[in-house]
Amino acid sequence: MTRHRLILGASALLGLLATQASAATPLIDKVVFGDAVSEAAHAVDASASERVEGGLGLAARRLPPSEAGARFSGDLKFRLAVDPAIQNYASIRLWGGDVNDGKLTLFCEGRQVGYRHLGDVEILDIGTQEPPFAGRFTYRTFPLPITLTWGKKALDCAIRASGPYAVYTQQFESFQKPMSQASRPVYALYVHADPFLDSGDQAGVAPPLAAAPSAGPEVLDDLKVRVNREIDRKLAQTGPLNLLEVQFLARAAALSWTKAHANPAVARKVIESGDAFYARFLADPKSVYVDASRTNADWDAMGPFGKALRLLQADVAPYLDTPVTGVEGASTRREAYARMLDAGLGYIQTHRRLYTNQSMIVDLGIYWSNEGLRSLDSPLARPEPAMRRFFYESMGLAPWTGSLDEAGKPTYSSAAADTGSFRSADDYRLFTQAGLSKELGFVGSYGEILDWATSIYQATAATSGGQGDPLLRDQLLKMARARMAFRYPGIDAEGARTMLLEAPIGWRDPVYPGATTYVQKSGWDNTPFNVAVATRDPQLMAIARQALDDGQYYAVLRDRLKDKNQRTTIGLLDAYDEWLAVKAWPKSEVKLPMTAGQPDFVFADPEGGVVAIKNGDDVLYASLYWRANCGVNRLARFHYQTPTVDRIATIAARVDFEPSGKTCVRRATPHISAGSIPIVRYPGEAPAALEGEVLPVAKGPPEARYKDQDNPYAGRGYYYEATYGPYLIAMNAGSKAVLVDLPKAASERTDLVTRRKLAPDATSLTLAPGATAVIWSPGR
Incomplete structure (x- = not known):
């Protein structure tokens, strides 16, 4: 493990000694909110907050709206010690049982740390839609911009809460919603040199599971009533x-x-x-x-x-x-x-x-x-x-050739008249060889497009319910099986067992946790069993049975039926017949791969820079190519769960790339780090802490043009490497073998991909093109 010099200010040291006798990760500083000694040591101004007792009866502070109907809270102010000569990381401690869609934003030295929407460095907390980790704590880690900390021993900081976001709008008033409740309680904020935080603080335990969600087969009756009532209305409509x-x-x-x-x-x-x-x-x-x-x-x-x-x-x-x-x-x-x-x-x-x-x-x-x-x-x-x-x-079976021109020839552009500012590469495919969509890296909810892919397959069938194009079916199954690695065990709002869609490492995912998802995510236009029943693939049908046995099929339909939209009614038309098909399918031992008790595995996609790992009770997701829309940002994103701790971290990583000679300069806006999503300007907003950072642009194919567009080549590397906790991940996305340097270890290590044992004194390994190594060092 790389060791870094620690510099503690006097007040930080006092606070640290008062609040924590020892910690697994050496700390530069720690603020415990609601603790009088720690707050005094950090000059906390808590006048805009409320002290509460939260998870495990621990003290914390939450931020109410500044006034009734306000979009923001006041500021929870404090002074934070940092190391003036290294990269500092900050982590916030939150309760995993909270359901609160409000936001928390950190400001230091008058600048906003992190971007409020789909940034490569996010704001302090994006809120929760369901309990993300019931009964236990969750930690969010991010790098403090070195331009803020360099040469300084402390920063003046503040945490401000706000209401949820509406996303698809360019207007502040419609994007930033008012606060309908006080913020999530904030328990502690840590500063550390090692990006992996083992706080040493009290951990909770998962609560006993409920037998099943409260919804049952009656939701199918509700669906049938809704559909037939809608048919009557439409046929009677004047x-x-x-x-x-x-x-x-x-x-x-x-x-x-x-x-x-x-x-x-x-x-x-x-x-x-x-x-x-x-x-x-x-x-x-x-x-x-x-x-x-x-x-x-x-x-x-x-x-x-x-x-x-x-x-x-x-x-x-x-x-x-x-x-x-x-x-x-x-x-x-x-x-x-x-x-x-x-x-x-x-x-x-x-x-x-x-x-x-x-x-x-x-x-x-x-x-x-x-x-x-x-x-x-x-x-x-x-x-x-x-x-x-x-x-x-x-479906990624052939290169995307874009729109047709007036002569019927491909333009490799979205609009036939737009070839001057946008043109894709001649051999650009919309899916990786592993079966994941490319927008631009891994996407969670936005990548759940099995409904549209299934519709494509079904469209080629000669008769309704018949078999379609076998090439499309094979590709559809590859896509579906790739997505299966990105569902992990969770506990729903009713305390029942579920499987959650992986969202924290998704490029287009502004919510946490992801939705209950087994075979596929149910949305406006599809059912949860659509792809399984359309293909009758034994693995997918078994996973559909898992959803049925867990009671989550009914819970998903119940929640979908709350949406009275016409598209939702259309999308659920096949739910009843698909339920009959899955119910009649024989039970098996086949489950989603992340299900407890299933064999350990590694799913790796170097083309997308993403990996999914099940290692005993550890569930680890990583995106080593992370929200790099316009240039190489040398950042990686991790989501790491053990039975007692949930961690989401954005950390510095190694990215080797072929430079183009061009650069991308971060804008002043704290709204989004890059990309074509519209910028929303806030009244009197603070500038982005990363404003002005110059990112190198990787070289792409000479025929490709992405002016004012997300560029799928600008932030990509041919080699990625990152270490987080006991895991070192190396991905070779290039065409040549790479020699991976290994630090010496105290004990034997394992490459979880090949299951090969590595001696403590092993200094390197060779990684073939397209290969991934996941080096696990127990006890790190």
Whole structure:
């Protein structure tokens, strides 16, 4: 273990001796909030806070809103000792049983430490959606900017609380929500040289598990009632439906338990609505991709209508060769609908999108628009293989070639007219070879796109419920199996056993903990068992049984049904039939790999810079390529759980890369460290503590351009290395073997990837291209 010189100011030493006789990690300083001696030693001004007794009966401080309806609290002020000559790390101690979506931000020397939204260094605490670690403490660690600490022995700091964020807005008033409650209690703040903190403080224990969540099979009855009630409403509605409602009826008609099944009123309502769509198209041709009734209509255009026409092909056939109603001199519906579908198809073929979920949605719109044309027997229909090739690109089976130009040639750009500022590399694929999506590194919730991937596979089936393209199925299963490593054991809000989606190392994950997830995350457009039932893969079906046996399938559906959105109703249409399929599946011993009692394993993806490790009772996730949108930041992110401690840490890491000669300079904004997400400016906000830091930009392919865009090459390395606690991780993402230097150890070590034992005096190992080593040193 690297040793660093410790410099303690007199007041810091007094506080340390008063509050902690010894600690496993040497400390530079420690503030215990709510402890009179420690607070006095650190000049704490607690006037804006409340002293409370929290987890394990320990004292802490929480910050209430400064006034009723306020967005912020007052400041909890204090003085913090630092080492003037090294990289300092700070860690906050929080109770893992808290559910509080408010935020905590640290300010030092008048600057904001960390970025408030998706920064490579985050704010002090982003809040919790559910209990992240019931009965025990959780720690969040981050580097203090060396520009703040260099040459100084102490910093004047403050912690301020705020309400939750709304995310997708550019306005302060709508982004920053008011505080609806006081902040999470803050127990302690530590300063240390070793990025791994073993505080030595009192730890809790996991509470006894409840038998199961309170929800049961009755939620399936609730779902059926909701769907049939919605069908009745739509069929009785005066006037046409919108596009999502048409798709809802068309999909419901395939389900034997719904009132839409074998109901001739469905086809009549779809045709009535199709006529209205066409009349609107004649009045405004842009209406095929500008539609206020749904989100991002420009992504799938008239694809949902094309899907409805194919699903109801036999039922709508009698209506197609008669004129459109309400349009003077109109041609037949067959010709009119084809003209409308073709216009939408033409638009989205020239406006594809790069990020994987978006690419999939657009390409589904392309495919279903064409399938609508094919179901109409229209001469405007393209050959099906020409449309399926877009699926191969979205699923990572072929390089992404972008939008088509007017001549039908690929542009490698999101918009056909945008090749001057954006162009992807010729061989850029949307998934790594291991099966993870690339936005840009590992993403948790945003990477849960098995629903769209399954929809792509199912779209190629000749009949509903039939088998689709086998190449797509194989790739779908690779994606699904890769995601299985990123669910870990947790305890839900009712105290029941669950599996949680890994979020702390996700590039696009602003919440903690992640949602209950087994086979796949349930969202607007899908069920929790979608991919398992569609593929009937034995491993995925067994994991679906695990969710059912834990009672979490019912709990997820119960919570989804609280959302009355039309998309949610559509997304849950197949939940009942899928439940029947999983319930009938034989039980097995197959579980999610992170489940307690399962064999130890390492999942590593050097292309994405991510690793997942189960080692006895240890669960460790690491992103060694971490939120480096515009340049190499030499940071890594860890999430490490043992039975008693939860740690989330951003630490300095080694990143070897090929320089481009270009640089990226951190902006003054404390909102986001880099990327294309809009900046929200706060009234009188403090500048970012990392403002002005110059990051080198890694070299990318010469044909690629990413002006004002997230650059998938700018922050990447060909070799990553980081040490956190007893784990040293080395990843070779390059094309040549790498010699990894090993520090001497007190005892034998193990490479958890190869299970090879390493002698205490071993000084190096050779890492082949694409290989990962995880060196575990027990007792470190």
